[in-house]
Amino acid sequence: MHGYGIASRIEQVSEELLRVEEGSLYPALHRIQQTGWIRAQWKKSENGRPAKFYRLTAAGQKQLHSEEERWRKLTRGVSKILRFA
Amino acid sequence: MSWIQRLAASLRSQKLERDLDQELAFHLDMRIREKIAAGADPDDARRDVLRRFGSIDRAKEACREHSTFAWLSALRQDLRYAARNLSKNPAFTAAAAACLAIGIGANTVVFSFVNAFLFQSVPAGVVRIAPASGAPISYLEFQDWQRLNRVFDRVFAYAPGELFTIGRGPESQPVLGETVLGDYFRTLAVVPAAGRLLDASDESQPLAVISHQLWRHRFHSDPAIAGQILWIDRQPFTIAGVVPAAFHGMMAPWSTDVWATAALHRDRLSSRNMGWLATGAHLKSGIAPRQAAAAMNSLDAELKLEHPGPQPSAPDPIVVDRPGLSASPIWQVFLVMSALLMTVVGIVYLIACANVAGLLIARAAARRREIFIRLSLGVSRGRLVRQLLTESLLLGLLGAAVGAAVAFLAGDALAALFPTSISHGFQFRHAIDLRVLAWTLALAVGSVLFAGLLPSLRASRQNLAAPARAPRLRQFLIVAQVAASVLVLATAGVFVRSFQKALALNPGFDAAHLLTVDLSLSDLHYSRPQTQDFYRQVRDAVAALPGIESVSLADVLPLGNRREVRIPQLGAIATATVGPDYFRTMGIPLLRGREPQRDEPSLAVVNQALADRLWPNRQPLGELLHRQVVEVVPNTPQWSLTETPRPFLYQIATQFDQPLTALAIRTAAPPANFASQVSETIQRLNADLPPILAQTGEQRLRLWLEPQRAAALLLGTLGLAALALAITGLYALLAQLLVQRTPEIAVRVALGASRRRVLALLLRQSAIPVAAGIAVGVAASAAFARLLGQLDAPTLLAIVALIATVSAAATAIPAYRALRIDPASALRCE
Numbered sequence: 001m002h003g004y005g006i007a008s009r010i011e012q013v014s015e016e017l018l019r020v021e022e023g024s025l026y027p028a029l030h031r032i033q034q035t036g037w038i039r040a041q042w043k044k045s046e047n048g049r050p051a052k053f054y055r056l057t058a059a060g061q062k063q064l065h066s067e068e069e070r071w072r073k074l075t076r077g078v079s080k081i082l083r084f085a
Numbered sequence: 086m087s088w089i090q091r092l093a094a095s096l097r098s099q100k101l102e103r104d105l106d107q108e109l110a111f112h113l114d115m116r117i118r119e120k121i122a123a124g125a126d127p128d129d130a131r132r133d134v135l136r137r138f139g140s141i142d143r144a145k146e147a148c149r150e151h152s153t154f155a156w157l158s159a160l161r162q163d164l165r166y167a168a169r170n171l172s173k174n175p176a177f178t179a180a181a182a183a184c185l186a187i188g189i190g191a192n193t194v195v196f197s198f199v200n201a202f203l204f205q206s207v208p209a210g211v212v213r214i215a216p217a218s219g220a221p222i223s224y225l226e227f228q229d230w231q232r233l234n235r236v237f238d239r240v241f242a243y244a245p246g247e248l249f250t251i252g253r254g255p256e257s258q259p260v261l262g263e264t265v266l267g268d269y270f271r272t273l274a275v276v277p278a279a280g281r282l283l284d285a286s287d288e289s290q291p292l293a294v295i296s297h298q299l300w301r302h303r304f305h306s307d308p309a310i311a312g313q314i315l316w317i318d319r320q321p322f323t324i325a326g327v328v329p330a331a332f333h334g335m336m337a338p339w340s341t342d343v344w345a346t347a348a349l350h351r352d353r354l355s356s357r358n359m360g361w362l363a364t365g366a367h368l369k370s371g372i373a374p375r376q377a378a379a380a381m382n383s384l385d386a387e388l389k390l391e392h393p394g395p396q397p398s399a400p401d402p403i404v405v406d407r408p409g410l411s412a413s414p415i416w417q418v419f420l421v422m423s424a425l426l427m428t429v430v431g432i433v434y435l436i437a438c439a440n441v442a443g444l445l446i447a448r449a450a451a452r453r454r455e456i457f458i459r460l461s462l463g464v465s466r467g468r469l470v471r472q473l474l475t476e477s478l479l480l481g482l483l484g485a486a487v488g489a490a491v492a493f494l495a496g497d498a499l500a501a502l503f504p505t506s507i508s509h510g511f512q513f514r515h516a517i518d519l520r521v522l523a524w525t526l527a528l529a530v531g532s533v534l535f536a537g538l539l540p541s542l543r544a545s546r547q548n549l550a551a552p553a554r555a556p557r558l559r560q561f562l563i564v565a566q567v568a569a570s571v572l573v574l575a576t577a578g579v580f581v582r583s584f585q586k587a588l589a590l591n592p593g594f595d596a597a598h599l600l601t602v603d604l605s606l607s608d609l610h611y612s613r614p615q616t617q618d619f620y621r622q623v624r625d626a627v628a629a630l631p632g633i634e635s636v637s638l639a640d641v642l643p644l645g646n647r648r649e650v651r652i653p654q655l656g657a658i659a660t661a662t663v664g665p666d667y668f669r670t671m672g673i674p675l676l677r678g679r680e681p682q683r684d685e686p687s688l689a690v691v692n693q694a695l696a697d698r699l700w701p702n703r704q705p706l707g708e709l710l711h712r713q714v715v716e717v718v719p720n721t722p723q724w725s726l727t728e729t730p731r732p733f734l735y736q737i738a739t740q741f742d743q744p745l746t747a748l749a750i751r752t753a754a755p756p757a758n759f760a761s762q763v764s765e766t767i768q769r770l771n772a773d774l775p776p777i778l779a780q781t782g783e784q785r786l787r788l789w790l791e792p793q794r795a796a797a798l799l800l801g802t803l804g805l806a807a808l809a810l811a812i813t814g815l816y817a818l819l820a821q822l823l824v825q826r827t828p829e830i831a832v833r834v835a836l837g838a839s840r841r842r843v844l845a846l847l848l849r850q851s852a853i854p855v856a857a858g859i860a861v862g863v864a865a866s867a868a869f870a871r872l873l874g875q876l877d878a879p880t881l882l883a884i885v886a887l888i889a890t891v892s893a894a895a896t897a898i899p900a901y902r903a904l905r906i907d908p909a910s911a912l913r914c915e
Binding site for chain 2: 007008021022023026
């Protein structure tokens with residue numbers, strides 16, 4: 001998926017609750033690419049123009065799972081505390 | 086930044102830049118289309134999108150930071166910064182680069198000599214086959230080994246270290262030659278540089294192979310060299326090919342120039358008693374050297390039964406081992422000297438590194454403010470260390486470049502300095518090749534580690550609040566430098582002393598009033614009676630000259646060539662055939678017995694060492710090799726002046742029939758006066774003789790002292806270089822220490838301490854690391870000296886005194902200066 005696609009998708013899925021700071025999106029993508037979690041490739045986009053497509057690598061998949069796990073734990077903890085308060 | 090750098094940098098990042106542009110443009114475009122599709126005005130849409138995105142340049146910059154080449158541009162920045170810093174401090178840069186140039190240059194020079202020979206590799210599976218005594222074998226023995234062995238797949242023999250005269254007439258030139266037999270080149274895996282090389286089937290042809298060097302210089306690298314005629318000792322040989330430049334033959338560290346088949350030695354091919362060959366072979370696969378030795382010994386036993394020698398010989402088992410194929414008598418010396426020189430220049434290098442480390446520390450102290458500012462501005466420690474290391478790398482490379490240039494220029498001068506008694510006029514191969522350059526580069530990079538690492542780590546750890554703390558690292562550097570210079574000076578001292586001792590040594594004969602002439606009749610092709618007759622004429626003609634006291638012929642003079650004879654129960658014993666007048670002429674005194682008379686051949690004379698072996702406790706003299714021993718003479722050094730006395734047998738003869746013989750002449754007046762007269766007299770007897778050179782005994786001795794002189798000179802120079810480096814390093818370190826203590830000194834003086842007492846205090850304090858360094862250095866030298874041999878206490882004491890004086894001066898001068906500063910101004914300075 002290309003950068004524009006990622007930004008639109010996040011907005012779409014979060015029902016416009018999250019708006020991506022576009023100026024930080026690309027540096028973030030480049031940094032993640034440097035760690036090897038995603039890979040980039042130039043391909044034709046849906047409208048025929050070449051675009052840079054990003055894909056999760058196996059290492060990225062693993063990282064995603066562990067981050068998801070951490071997030072779940074954190075939100076669970078936070079929601080417990082909120083309930084307690 | 087030069088335009089080349091700019092071009093390279095832009096080429097590298099162009100693609101990345103384009104990618105980034107395209108990616109962002111695509112994003113913005115899509116957003117704008119989206120807005121237009123929703124019904125917005127194109128201009129409004131564009132403005133909206135751009136506003137939402139924020140600064141495009143900042144986004145790009147943030148992306149660039151994560152690009153793969155970020156470190157490269159950082160490195161470029163570091164290099165530029167370091168270069169600017171170094172060029173702003175030319176004095177510091179010059180001092181540090183000069184230290185490293187000395188340290189690295191010395192290593193490069195020595196390595197360029199060692200390199201050519203230590204890495205002349207012998208292929209796997211190649212072994213040397215030799216009797217344990219090291220005696221050479223005969224051609225027939227070699228043939229039997231070649232034919233009957235079952236453990237080698239290729240066998241070769243060689244007679245290294247022959248002196249060939251190539252060419253004819255005025256174009257003739259002496260070269261180092263080697264007669265080779267069997268599969269010499271193929272076994273040693275030598276590939277021809279031109280033509281082809283010799284193999285086992287060439288044995289009967291007069292064929293020769295020449296060195297790359299000779300090909301270049303004498304034949305101008307003629308590609309059509311194969312098939313040309315090369316005259317060797319007045320016989321025509323056909324040149325088969327040229328060996329590559331990396332192959333030097335079997336006389337390392339001398340370079341052989343001509344390899345020939347045995348056509349020169351037809352007279353030796355039918356004898357079983359004439360030993361003249363060394364042998365090597367390639368093991369059959371799966372055979373260990375030990376198995377091969379066992380097989381060769383049983384074969385040798387069979388052969389001995391089949392061909393019993395003229396007299397029973399002592400058991401001399403055959404040894405099969407990895408070569409050492411070099412047959413050169415100086416090979417061992419060369420190896421030892423190489424190892425020693427590499428060690429010494431290694432120490433000099435470390436001293437140079439310590440110097441640079443000291444300089445860097447001093448500079449870091451001066452740059453404290455700058456480093457503070459950079460640290461407070463948020464430069465990471467890693468980046469700071471990297472920057473400082475880049476500086477030392479530049480210094481190292483600068484030093485290496487100067488060092489390599491000096492080595493390149495000094496190499497030939499140094500090779501020319503080698504004494505002729507070592508080089509024999511032959512070439513020592515040395516060159517700056519890729520391996521030498523790699524070594525130089527490695528040293529430059531190593532200097533970053535040795536000189537740059539600790540100072541830069543320390544500098545980056547500087548604390549903003551506290552001033553630079555007690556300089557323990559500097560104290561340690563002082564200890565190390567003092568210790569290293571004591572060690573290098575002690576090593577030099579050993580060689581200088583041994584040279585002095587050799588000068589004072591008694592050569593065992595009376596060199597004053599002695600004149601010697603080496604005769605070579607090989608060009609005359611005389612028959613045996615003609616040779617005998619000619620020598621008699623020479624002797625009588627010289628003896629008839631006025632002022633000549635006595636004349637004697639001998640085939641070997643002391644400190645000359647080595648000849649050995651096998652004696653039952655004793656093995657190989659060094660020997661010479663000499664005339665009856667020899668001892669009187671050489672001034673060798675009589676210890677026991679009587680001198681042989683002028684008409685008494687077939688007698689023998691032994692030296693003290695041999696007499697002690699044969700007839701200890703002054704038993705009556707007996708017979709040896711069917712000769713009556715009539716006299717015992719003192720031990721005379723045969724190979725080097727410092728050798729331990731070895732048994733020696735003089736065989737007395739009145740007839741000489743070998744083509745190489747020497748003439749010893751005792752003169753009434755200083756012998757140099759007779760030299761030209763004697764040469765002319767001999768030359769007149771036959772105009773075909775090669776030029777006759779008459780040398781006085783003193784000249785001959787001096788020639789043999791040259792190796793020691795060269796070693797003393799070389800190591801003495803290195804010792805002085807080490808001392809100079811160490812002195813400047815010490816001075817810089819101690820002076821730096823004192824500059825930092827100036828306020829403290831000022832306080833002491835202000836509080837009423839007498840200047841002399843403060844000076845004494847300072848001297849005492851700097852004396853501690855110096856003394857520790859001397860102690861370590863002396864201990865190391867003592868251990869090292871056990872390897873080298875002699876190191877006498879007076880020499881060591883002198884070295885210690887020298888170092889102590891120098892370091893006292895290195896403290897006293899800056900201390901004195903510190904004391905003269907007005908206390909008030911010194912305190913205000915902080």
